[in-house]
Amino acid sequence: MERIYFDNAATTALAPEVFEAMKPYFMEKFGNPSSIHSYGREVRLAIENARKSVASIISARPSDIIFTSGGTESTNTALHAAVEGLGCKTIITSPIEHHATLHTADYLQNSGKATVRYVRLDNHGSIDLNDLEKLLQESTGRCVVTLMHGNNETGFVTDIEVVGLLCERYNAVFHSDIVQTLAHYPVDVRKLRTHFLSATCHKFHGPKGTGLLYADHNLKMEPFIHGGGQERNMRAGTENIYGIIGFAKALELAVAERERTVAQISQLRNHFANRLRHEFPDITFNTPLEQESLINILSIGFPKTEHSEMLLFNLDIHNICVSGGSACSSGAQTGSHVIQALHPGSDQVTVRFSFSRYNTIEEADRTIEVLKSIL
Numbered sequence: 001m002e003r004i005y006f007d008n009a010a011t012t013a014l015a016p017e018v019f020e021a022m023k024p025y026f027m028e029k030f031g032n033p034s035s036i037h038s039y040g041r042e043v044r045l046a047i048e049n050a051r052k053s054v055a056s057i058i059s060a061r062p063s064d065i066i067f068t069s070g071g072t073e074s075t076n077t078a079l080h081a082a083v084e085g086l087g088c089k090t091i092i093t094s095p096i097e098h099h100a101t102l103h104t105a106d107y108l109q110n111s112g113k114a115t116v117r118y119v120r121l122d123n124h125g126s127i128d129l130n131d132l133e134k135l136l137q138e139s140t141g142r143c144v145v146t147l148m149h150g151n152n153e154t155g156f157v158t159d160i161e162v163v164g165l166l167c168e169r170y171n172a173v174f175h176s177d178i179v180q181t182l183a184h185y186p187v188d189v190r191k192l193r194t195h196f197l198s199a200t201c202h203k204f205h206g207p208k209g210t211g212l213l214y215a216d217h218n219l220k221m222e223p224f225i226h227g228g229g230q231e232r233n234m235r236a237g238t239e240n241i242y243g244i245i246g247f248a249k250a251l252e253l254a255v256a257e258r259e260r261t262v263a264q265i266s267q268l269r270n271h272f273a274n275r276l277r278h279e280f281p282d283i284t285f286n287t288p289l290e291q292e293s294l295i296n297i298l299s300i301g302f303p304k305t306e307h308s309e310m311l312l313f314n315l316d317i318h319n320i321c322v323s324g325g326s327a328c329s330s331g332a333q334t335g336s337h338v339i340q341a342l343h344p345g346s347d348q349v350t351v352r353f354s355f356s357r358y359n360t361i362e363e364a365d366r367t368i369e370v371l372k373s374i375l
Contacts, residue, residue, distance in 0.1 A: 165193060
């Protein structure tokens with residue numbers, strides 16, 4: 001029986017077109033982009049063309065784009081730059097951010113470099129904008145606000161354009177994690193008023209190990225990684241050439257196919273959600289389907305029973321790959337910090353189904369039948 005992969009919020013399959021674009025940089029075009037000879041120059045040109053392509057798609061300048069190893073490094077770089085370079089003494093965030101944000105904020109607070117404050121949320125994950133403004137008003141000195149665009153566990157989408165306006169009003173630095181949304185939403189940094197954006201491409205059929213940090217070129221920031229002059233002196237280390245080429249190609253494809261992909265995945269998710277409602281009336285939807293949410297994520301809370309406790313493992317035995325939450329914390333035994341923040345004390349068994357353009361209605365129907373046999 002073929003496996004069904006419904007864990008695309010963790011990572012996606014590499015698109016064949018992306019692999020084809022990357023292939024020459026594994027073998028023939030292997031030069032170090034810092035070398036002055038022809039091998040180095042041709043690779044340097046490819047990197048800069050990739051940078052221009054990505055910058056154009058998000059309406060940024062090429063000089064605003066720093067390629068990194070992933071969203072985690074980008075977020076670390078942004079928060080350290082805001083606190084250590086831009087003088088931010090308060091970090092305002094939410095309790096449902098990715099651990100790349102929460103753990104970095106905790107580190108900066110425990111190091112005595114900043115104070116962390118958390119904005120109030122409703123039980124879907126919506127930011128209380130009045131509370132955010134209150135925190136900005138009360139803070140002494142400059143703040144950095146770090147709030148994700150789309151939540152990687154529930155799929156809830158925050159209006160970061162409105163958050164950007166508030167940050168601008170109070171002269172706060174604004175960072176947003178757009179890891180889950182870059183492929184599905186148009187991003188225009190001029191409208192968002194962000195100082196930093198973190199992204200990675202393995203969420204939209206690009207290679208793992210390559211990320212993006214948008215950093216406004218007007219910022220006076222120090223590098224997070226030292227040791228060389230790469231990435232305009234902002235990120236030392238020989239560039240991940242094939243990863244950068246893959247990032248640009250994957251993003252180009254995602255933008256070109258966005259309308260069709262969004263329609264296809266939306267149809268699949270809605271079909272799956274409706275069948276789940278019908279077959280399992282006692283389930284809880286952690287994904288707010290009645291509000292704006294990521295079309296590729298569906299988080300379900302199953303009542304805790306002797307049959308549902310081992311649900312993730314039993315689905316895996318039936319060749320259906322899903323997760324309970326963020327893949328980055330799947331080794332932890334403490335449960336999802338996102339679900340606990342939104343539903344304190346809940347003992348639901350959480351399953352996150354997440355979809356890509358390679359998934360089908362037939363796979364959704366087969367998953368329903370397997371769930372019925374288990375539960």
